[in-house]
Amino acid sequence: MLRMSPISRLGASLLRPSSLAPLGFRHGSRIPPIRALSSRAADLPQGWELAPIQDVERMGRYSPGGYYAVNIRDSFHNNRYRIVHKLGHGTFSTVWLANDTLKNRYVALKIGTGDANFKEASILENTAPHSQLLPPLLDRFMLEGPNGKHPCYTTIPARMTVSDALDASDCRLFQLDVARALAAQMALAVSSLHDHGLAHGDLHLGNIALRMTSEMSQMTQKDLYDTYGAPRREEVVHLEGKPLPPGIPTHGILPVWLGGRSEDISLPDAQIMLVDFGEAFYPDKEKKFESRTPALLRPPEARFEPNQPLGLSSDIWTLACSMWEVLGQGPLFKSFFRDEDVIAAQQIEALRPLLPAWWKRWEARGEWFTEAGEPIKDDDDEIETLEDKFKISMQQSRAAEKMPLFDPEEERALLKMFRSMLVFTPEARSTISQVINSEWIQKWALPAYYELEKSKK
Numbered sequence: 001m002l003r004m005s006p007i008s009r010l011g012a013s014l015l016r017p018s019s020l021a022p023l024g025f026r027h028g029s030r031i032p033p034i035r036a037l038s039s040r041a042a043d044l045p046q047g048w049e050l051a052p053i054q055d056v057e058r059m060g061r062y063s064p065g066g067y068y069a070v071n072i073r074d075s076f077h078n079n080r081y082r083i084v085h086k087l088g089h090g091t092f093s094t095v096w097l098a099n100d101t102l103k104n105r106y107v108a109l110k111i112g113t114g115d116a117n118f119k120e121a122s123i124l125e126n127t128a129p130h131s132q133l134l135p136p137l138l139d140r141f142m143l144e145g146p147n148g149k150h151p152c153y154t155t156i157p158a159r160m161t162v163s164d165a166l167d168a169s170d171c172r173l174f175q176l177d178v179a180r181a182l183a184a185q186m187a188l189a190v191s192s193l194h195d196h197g198l199a200h201g202d203l204h205l206g207n208i209a210l211r212m213t214s215e216m217s218q219m220t221q222k223d224l225y226d227t228y229g230a231p232r233r234e235e236v237v238h239l240e241g242k243p244l245p246p247g248i249p250t251h252g253i254l255p256v257w258l259g260g261r262s263e264d265i266s267l268p269d270a271q272i273m274l275v276d277f278g279e280a281f282y283p284d285k286e287k288k289f290e291s292r293t294p295a296l297l298r299p300p301e302a303r304f305e306p307n308q309p310l311g312l313s314s315d316i317w318t319l320a321c322s323m324w325e326v327l328g329q330g331p332l333f334k335s336f337f338r339d340e341d342v343i344a345a346q347q348i349e350a351l352r353p354l355l356p357a358w359w360k361r362w363e364a365r366g367e368w369f370t371e372a373g374e375p376i377k378d379d380d381d382e383i384e385t386l387e388d389k390f391k392i393s394m395q396q397s398r399a400a401e402k403m404p405l406f407d408p409e410e411e412r413a414l415l416k417m418f419r420s421m422l423v424f425t426p427e428a429r430s431t432i433s434q435v436i437n438s439e440w441i442q443k444w445a446l447p448a449y450y451e452l453e454k455s456k457k
Contacts, residue, residue, distance in 0.1 A: 050244070051237045056252035057089040059236050060245075065115040067094055068143060068150045069249050072231045076152065077141050081109050084221055085231055086253045087157065092116045097157055097256070099221065100138075106217060107138060108157040114148020120277040121153045123198070131192035133185055135209075135273045146247060158209035158273060160259030162326065165210065169261040172329050173397060176404045178270045180448035182208075183323045187441060188449075189274035190319055191432045194312050201279030201310070202293050203318040205325055211271040216258060228256050263401070267448070268455040283311045295338040296331045297321040300347060301426050303340060304358035313426040316435065320421035327414070328393030341367070347424075349375060350386045355424050386422075390415060413440035 050059045061067050067089075074083045081098040087108060088095050093116060098109040121140050128134040140153035162182065166172045174182065186208060193200055200207075219227065233251040238244060281288045287309040291302035299317035302310065324332040332350075335342040345368040348354050353373055359365060369375055375383050382388075390411065398405050406414065417438040420430040435441060 049239050049242075050248065051239055053234045053236070053252045053254075055254055056234065057094060059248055059252060061113070062147065062248050063245075064147050066113050066147050068111050068114070068145045068147060069247075070094060070096060070111065070253075072253065076109065076111075076143065077139070080139075081107065081154065083109070084224065085228075085256045088255045098154070100154070106157055106212070107154040109154050110152060111143065112151040114145070114150055116151050118151045118153075120280070121151070123277045123280055124155070127193060127196055127198065130196075131189065133189035133192060133272060133274055135275060156273075157212050158275070159212045159216065159269075160210055160257075161206050162208040162210065162262075162272070163205040164259050165262040165265060166205065166325070168259055169263055171263055171397075171401045173401060173403060174262045174265060174270075174326060175267075176398070176406075177267050177448045177451070178265050179327045180445045181267060181270050181452045182272060182326045184441060184445035184449035185270075185272045186274070186319060186323060186326070187432065187435050187445070189272070190315055191436055193274075193280070194315070194432045197282050197284055197312075199281055199283055199288075199310070199312050199315050200274065200277065201281055201288065201291070201314070202276060203274075203315055203322055204294055204297050205322055207274065207276040208322070209273045209275045210259075210265070210269070211273060212258065213269050228258055231256070263403075267452050270452055271456075281310075283309065293318055295340060295343060296333050296335065298343075299426070300344070300358070300424055303344070304355070304361055311426060312432070313429045316421050316429045316432065317426075319432075319435070320418055324393070324418065328390070329397035330393055332389065332393075345369070346384070348373075349383050350389060351419075351422055351424065358424070386415060386418065410440065410444055413438070413443065417441070 048058075048060055052058065057067060062069055070083060072083050072085070075081065076083075076098075080102050081100060083096050083098050084106070085097040086094070087097050092113045093110050096109045096111070098107050099105075100107045118140065121137055124135060124137040128136045135155040135158075138154040138156070140151070143150040143152050160168075165174075173179075190200065190203070216224075232254045234254060235251055236244060236248060244250065279292055289306060289309055291298050291310060291314065293299070293302075297318045299310070299314040301308065301314065321332050333343050333346045335346075341362075341364040344354075344362060344364075348369070353359070354362070359373070367376075377383065384392075394411075394414075395405050417430075417435065417440045420438070421435060423429045430438070
């Protein structure tokens with residue numbers, strides 16, 4: 001996962017053994033850095049004795065196999081890419097806004113750790129040319145340093161992720177036309193992968209990036225700094241006041257925030273890219289059994305059928321959950337501690353019934369349901385069907401903000417589409433082609449997307 005804020009996550013990166021930070025930006029840089037100090041640094045593993053800096057990569061990872069040290073104004077690849085600002089980091093990369101001096105444009109430069117690889121770059125090379133909803137691979141090269149050989153590549157930068165936009169907002173809602181256009185693009189992006197037999201494997205709003213606006217792309221470096229702030233550095237401190245270990249930078253660089261609140265995103269600025277292909281896989285060529293998707297969106301077969309390989313249908317479940325959060329307020333399923341039993345109980349209430357074999361395997365079922373499958377509720381508890389959730393998340397939340405609502409015809413079409421995607425049996429879920437051909441996508445989502453496309457011309 002890209003780590004720039006404790007309250008929002010951008011997807012992991014595009015280079016990794018498992019992850020390299022994606023293309024977006026964080027609002028975390030608006031918050032003063034927070035240090036978590038310990039009086040017992042000697043008790044910590046090697047590399048953890050340095051005080052953490054909020055929104056900055058773990059500085060102890062500047063070691064063999066780890067990060068490559070970068071400073072603002074550094075140049076790379078025969079001086080072609082000059083570092084302008086920091087965008088963020090992931091476990092296996094740092095990501096920088098750079099000026100491509102050859103093409104006179106901004107690019108996102110991802111520099112992998114010494115133990116990263118080009119897996120995601122190779123996926124983009126094969127799939128991105130077929131869809132404008134995937135980040136194009138512009139260039140790639142290797143960089144040698146004291147911590148190893150670092151895979152690097154450039155692509156177009158993003159402004160923020162959809163998750164960031166919601167986290168920056170008090171109401172956590174998009175305008176209705178924007179939400180429709182976002183949902184359409186998400187479905188089309190997944191379609192571009194599934195058409196190649198590729199499952200994304202980690203679909204959530206932290207991996208849906210909003211493109212940098214044309215106005216931002218045309219800014220000079222001075223204009224960029226005047227508008228969004230110059231790079232900020234924070235001193236790296238040893239927890240016991242000792243000198244820094246060899247190879248550790250003296251300062252961490254905080255990421256820039258180029259984003260905005262969800263409700264302020266206009267239709268022309270609602271262009272997305274699907275990012276983070278570190279969990280992507282070809283079901284026909286490889287077997288994958290574990291889902292690292294956040295628990296609230298994780299397809300139920302990942303828990304109840306751990307010995308069965310995941311397929312393209314796992315993306316359909318996570319796409320439905322992601323689209324729900326774009327169209328409404330908050331996630332479809334909720335659990336403060338990401339408790340998988342709480343999540344399962346909510347899924348059953350909304351979608352009923354759980355498959356018999358899964359029901360028998362679920363040892364905690366008696367806490368929420370009778371053996372006949374009837375919910376056990378206290379007097380103050382209410383059962384939330386999918387229709388109840390729609391009313392609360394989609395309609396009441398919008399009404400409270402005086403935003404337009406879904407009319408009854410659209411509500412019916414939306415619920416029909418969601419029910420076709422949120423089926424417990426993976427093989428019975430809609431395919432991505434069926435999702436795109438659903439009544440709601442055709443009559444409401446795609447027209448909003450076409451309006452977005454027209455606004456670019």
